[in-house]
Amino acid sequence: MAPKKNKAPALAPPSPVVQRSPRSARSFSWRVIWPLAAVALIVAFQPVQSADLWWDLSRGREVITGSLRPSADLLSLDAAAEADWLGGVPWFVAHSTLGDHGLMVLRVVATALACLALAIWGGKSNTLFSLVLGVAVLLCLRNVVDPGGLFFDTVGAAVVFAVGVRYARQPTLRRLAPIAIVILLWANFGPRMILAYPVLVSSLLVSFDGDKRHCLRPVLLALMTAIIAGCITPRGLATLGDSARIMFPVIAAQGANLEFSPWSPLARGPWGSVEAGFLLLTFFAALLLTRTAGRLFFSLAMVMLIAHLATWTSAPNLAPSAAWLAMAVITVAGKTAELRATPRLGYLFDSPLPRRTDFYIVIGAVLLCGGALGVFRAGGWGIHADLDFRYLELALGDVPAHGTILADSGRSAGMAAWLRPGELQVQDTPQRALLGGRLAAHQHLLDDLRHERKMSYHRANGDTGGWWIPLAKRRTALLLIAAEDLAMIRALEPSLWKPFSLDSPVLPYASTADTFYTARIVETLSHANFVNVGPWSYSPPASTQSVFDRDLWGWREHAADRQSSLRQSRVFRAMGLTTAALRVLRYEQGRGDSPELHREVAECQANLYHSEVVVAGQASRFRELAVAAMAPATEAPPRAAASSPPAARPDSLAWRRAIDAYVNGDLPDALASLAQGALGVGADPEAMYAQAWILLEQGDPEAAHQQLKAIEADADKALRVLVQDLQASLTWDSSQPDAGNALPALP
Amino acid sequence: MRLRHVGERERFVRWLIFTLLAAAAGAAVYAMTQPQPLEPPAVFSPAAQVDAHRCAECHSTLYEEFQKAPHRFTLRPGNDSELIERFRGQSIDLFNDTYQFDKVQGMLQVSAKAFPGRRSVDWIFGSGHHALTPVTLLENPRGETEMFQFHASWYPDHGLGLTPGSMAQGETASIGLHHSATETLQCFGCHSTFLAVENGQLDLNRSVVGVTCARCHPGAARHADSEGELPTAVDWKAxxxxxxxxxxxxxxxxxxxxxxxxxxxxxxxxxxxxxxxxxxxxxxxxxxxxxxxxxxxxxxxxxxxxxxxxxxxxxxxxxxxxxxxxxxxxxxxxxxxxxxxxxxxxxxxxxxxxxxxxxxxxxxxxxxxxxxxxxxxxxx
Known part of the structure; x- marks a missing residue:
């Protein structure tokens, strides 16, 4: 029976929601379950990409082998116990038992269980509200079902709420025990246990059905039990403080910059499907709030405010906050007798789903949003390529471990700890540094490396900076730097720290004074020179059919996608291997140009232009024309010295065609245009220089060398110097393979 | 607006409280998520700077003596008339070329066959006690300031000579020794009291060049602001x-x-x-x-x-x-x-x-x- 439409329901008591037909009340609605299952499939089949994956597995391995302080045993700067010491154990056990695929199996199972729970609830209510809420919750869980502490925090929040509701309905000691057990487990497995207390309080407030005058005692009893249970960890009472610091890192920041840390504010971005799900969840929670009054209103409002406070302050708090908010919304929505009638929202909350319309709308919306947010493109089975430790393993080889490792992130630290347990000792991780009050020092050290501040200097606050002395005091033998940190890679280039891998997601650096790594460094330098000026052309790494390869279960020949190639190009460019970077980009241009690709090519041209100005006081005509043709795409157009010529324009059709072809990646056409003789009688040295560069980019340095020899005598002084400089650089190790991937191949 | 019904009044109060709490939460989030940049080197911190004239208000004798100290003159602009006179009209043969210094429209400029046109001398490093080394600035593709250190420097006992670090042999078309952006900041950093830098780009008009009071006496700003009540951050005697x-x-x-x-x-x-x-x-x-x-x-x-x-x-x-x-x-x-x-x-x-x-x-x-x-x- 549809509700009466009253324009001004004055003091009308909360009316029950629309009465469903007996049939829909008894059975599950497949119109809710199927869309949720579809979303769950999309969420589940994303590669494992938790940055701390290997770190958590390493901690789990330490505990299984008898350690009570896994992080302290793995880190040289950490000696403290940790509350969530068991956090890595389940993942390590799963990995040991089921292998790498086991992590994906866990992911799928966890998503399926969450979907099942939502489907059971949503199927019973069979409303648009329940369907969309379920979708929103599943989206929020996308990053949670990876191995890591967030999983326990999210599950803990949901379960604590559920047992709290159960206790509120009948506050007995028997129902108090699960609260204690869940919180005890949460404290020993997850880092954000402090969230359990507001979750518990809110669950009691929402669900308490008895006399309000007698609710204080059970609530206090539950809280005391929860506090005691939460402190039963190796950290004892300090568990609360540690957990609060992880939830609200600003408490422990002490001069650190959280904006670029793992706990950056949500507004810092980037935003994707997870954040969209959270906003959707919030929207529906707000709509539900309009139907509530009294205790329900304030309970739900409190949950919304605290959940948002936690999430906007630190983005990783999103998932446990979403779980808490969702549980509150579901519980409040279930209190149909207490909800106010809101006719305008009746369709949303009260009407059963029609057979087709909403079903198709939701499915269509999910598919559209998913596609726009790149969910399908990022999908797959296995482990994300950014976590591929095999390159690092190949680089390290069998070099005896000594000294310690400065790892810039949890990902880097985890890889090192996982690869050579007991041998490679990492100095610190961001999370342990935060808890130990060392995060500012960690960030300052990395910042000094990034700005080449080797020697000691004084900061405005009186502290001393510079990386030389701290690294020496820590007996640093290796640096592990994320391949995305281009500023760091660029800064290390002129330093005594040299890489011994060119294509690892985490690049290892060793000191040139360290004889243990000398051979590795020399070999890598040889590789670097070869990919830059040798007879080498780029092709993406072949698939090894491992869990790290996105090869569509072996259907694709190559493992990498365009983003991997772009990352490789950027790393090459940061290392000063601009020609190598262009070689990578030319391959991708051959598969189809894009604005992002165009921008990368423009950056390379700007770099080469600048190099020529540095060497010869001015750039070649070829480079000037190339940069001018691409100028709108560069972020910072290069400026030569003040007296250099203004931006050039091609003065002939042949040059224009050549430059157009060149910037668009059609190197053969560019060569042909330059060679046509349309440039004038006789050989134009500038054109010949351009041809030499194009031949080099094509991977034919021998032909480039011959071309350069022919122009040496005719060029003006600046061009002559450029030619000499380029010729001098055209030396490479002839023992390298002629073509294909000159970089060490994965087994 | 009159809330005629108790229910409406309650609802209004409820939403008012919620709105206030939401605003408070938003303010808390805003406060907690304000960017906290890492502590910069003192030479890049504008808050640590103080005009030397303020120091002179109480330390006039030291200030007067310091006017002749070499530290004060360790970096000067290329249009400094005294320095221009030391270079003007002089030339030196280097790298099979002749580097000529001339004054052009009030600025010191360098010319050579190695590079087209002239290059302005933007800044000159050194007090002149040991040497004066001219430099010219440029930007790299990321907009960061880099510099060329000219191959010729001025020496008090010799006049023009090869700048330390420049190679004497071979042929080059470069105007000088190139320094990366970070090297440039380090060079200027030691020869300045305060450097205004944004995204790697030096703004020398807003900088305090030369080594003056605040460079060696950190905390001079708060010492001056408190009219001497607060000490400087470093007690050299201690x-x-x-x-x-x-x-x-x-x-x-x-x-x-x-x-x-x-x-x-x-x-x-x-x-x-x-x-x-x-x-x-x-x-x-x-x-x-x-x-x-x-x-x-x-x-x-x-x-x-x-x-x-x-x-x-x-x-x-x-x-x-x-x-x-x-x-x-x-x-x-x-x-x-x-x-x-x-x-x-x-x-x-x-x-x-x-x-x-x-x-x-x-x-x-x-x-x-x-x-x-x-x-x-x-x-x-």
Missing amino acids: LSPLDSINRCGECHRRIEEFTQDELTTENQLLIRFAPVGLALSPCFQSQAEASRSVRMDCITCHDPHRPAATDPAYYAQRCNTCHAPSQADSTPCPVRPQGSDCLTCHMPKVKTSDYLAFTDHWIRVREPEKAKAFHAVPSK
Whole structure:
């Protein structure tokens, strides 16, 4: 029976929601379950990409082998116990038992269980509200079902709420025990246990059905039990403080910059499907709030405010906050007798789903949003390529471990700890540094490396900076730097720290004074020179059919996608291997140009232009024309010295065609245009220089060398110097393979 | 608006409270998520800066003396008329080319066949006591400031000569030695009190060039703002000798930044870095063991507010504070006890290039065999 439409329901008591037909009340609605299952499939089949994956597995391995302080045993700067010491154990056990695929199996199972729970609830209510809420919750869980502490925090929040509701309905000691057990487990497995207390309080407030005058005692009893249970960890009472610091890192920041840390504010971005799900969840929670009054209103409002406070302050708090908010919304929505009638929202909350319309709308919306947010493109089975430790393993080889490792992130630290347990000792991780009050020092050290501040200097606050002395005091033998940190890679280039891998997601650096790594460094330098000026052309790494390869279960020949190639190009460019970077980009241009690709090519041209100005006081005509043709795409157009010529324009059709072809990646056409003789009688040295560069980019340095020899005598002084400089650089190790991937191949 | 019904009033109050709480939460989020940049080097911190004229209000004598100190003139713009006169009209043959300095429209400019047109001299490093090195600035593709250090510098005893670091052989078309963005910041950083930098781009118009008060006296801003009530952040008298020379060593280099292999008497590079040499000196290292209160650091012999003394007798007098035969536990020089020229033997000027000579601050017996022959009193 549809509700009466009253324009001004004055003091009308909360009316029950629309009465469903007996049939829909008894059975599950497949119109809710199927869309949720579809979303769950999309969420589940994303590669494992938790940055701390290997770190958590390493901690789990330490505990299984008898350690009570896994992080302290793995880190040289950490000696403290940790509350969530068991956090890595389940993942390590799963990995040991089921292998790498086991992590994906866990992911799928966890998503399926969450979907099942939502489907059971949503199927019973069979409303648009329940369907969309379920979708929103599943989206929020996308990053949670990876191995890591967030999983326990999210599950803990949901379960604590559920047992709290159960206790509120009948506050007995028997129902108090699960609260204690869940919180005890949460404290020993997850880092954000402090969230359990507001979750518990809110669950009691929402669900308490008895006399309000007698609710204080059970609530206090539950809280005391929860506090005691939460402190039963190796950290004892300090568990609360540690957990609060992880939830609200600003408490422990002490001069650190959280904006670029793992706990950056949500507004810092980037935003994707997870954040969209959270906003959707919030929207529906707000709509539900309009139907509530009294205790329900304030309970739900409190949950919304605290959940948002936690999430906007630190983005990783999103998932446990979403779980808490969702549980509150579901519980409040279930209190149909207490909800106010809101006719305008009746369709949303009260009407059963029609057979087709909403079903198709939701499915269509999910598919559209998913596609726009790149969910399908990022999908797959296995482990994300950014976590591929095999390159690092190949680089390290069998070099005896000594000294310690400065790892810039949890990902880097985890890889090192996982690869050579007991041998490679990492100095610190961001999370342990935060808890130990060392995060500012960690960030300052990395910042000094990034700005080449080797020697000691004084900061405005009186502290001393510079990386030389701290690294020496820590007996640093290796640096592990994320391949995305281009500023760091660029800064290390002129330093005594040299890489011994060119294509690892985490690049290892060793000191040139360290004889243990000398051979590795020399070999890598040889590789670097070869990919830059040798007879080498780029092709993406072949698939090894491992869990790290996105090869569509072996259907694709190559493992990498365009983003991997772009990352490789950027790393090459940061290392000063601009020609190598262009070689990578030319391959991708051959598969189809894009604005992002165009921008990368423009950056390379700007770099080469600048190099020529540095060497010869001015750039070649070829480079000037190339940069001018691409100028709108560069972020910072290069400026030569003040007296250099203004931006050039091609003065002939042949040059224009050549430059157009060149910037668009059609190197053969560019060569042909330059060679046509349309440039004038006789050989134009500038054109010949351009041809030499194009031949080099094509991977034919021998032909480039011959071309350069022919122009040496005719060029003006600046061009002559450029030619000499380029010729001098055209030396490479002839023992390298002629073509294909000159970089060490994965087994 | 009149809320006629109790229900509406309750609903209004409810939503009002929620809105207020939401606003409070939003304010809390805003406060907690404000960017907290990492503490920058003091030379990049505008808050730490103070105009030297403010220091002069209370420290007028020191301020007046400092007007002649070399530290104050260690970086000057290329249109400084006094400096232009030193370079103008001069030329030098380098790299099979002739580098010519001329004054053009009030600016010093350099020309050579190596590069087209002229290059302006944007800044000149050095007080002129040892050398003046002109530089020109440019931007890299990321918009960061880089510089070329011209191949020719001016030396007081020689005029134009090759700049240290520039290679004398071969052919080059470059206008000078190229320095990356970070190197450029470091160069300017040691020759300035404050550098205004944004995204790697130097704004020298807003910078305070030359080494002035706040560079060596951090906390001078709050000291001036409080009209002397608050002290500066560093009490030089309270520093240990090693900390004291390391403070100078921030620019003049520190011993801990060198490996043991580099700390040898054969390493001529050390001669330029006075704090390093001093830290290696036996008399510096053994000052803590002296039976009476003695102190040896840079300030023992040098007042940074004034030009360095040039009279050898002054320095001998400083040496004899500890080494005079009248001192009970001193080790007098067996060659010239209580002499007036200790520096010639123990801290000579050493040529580090054709045009530059620095006093070697590694105070030591430079010819041990001779010293053994004359050694009469065992050292303690």
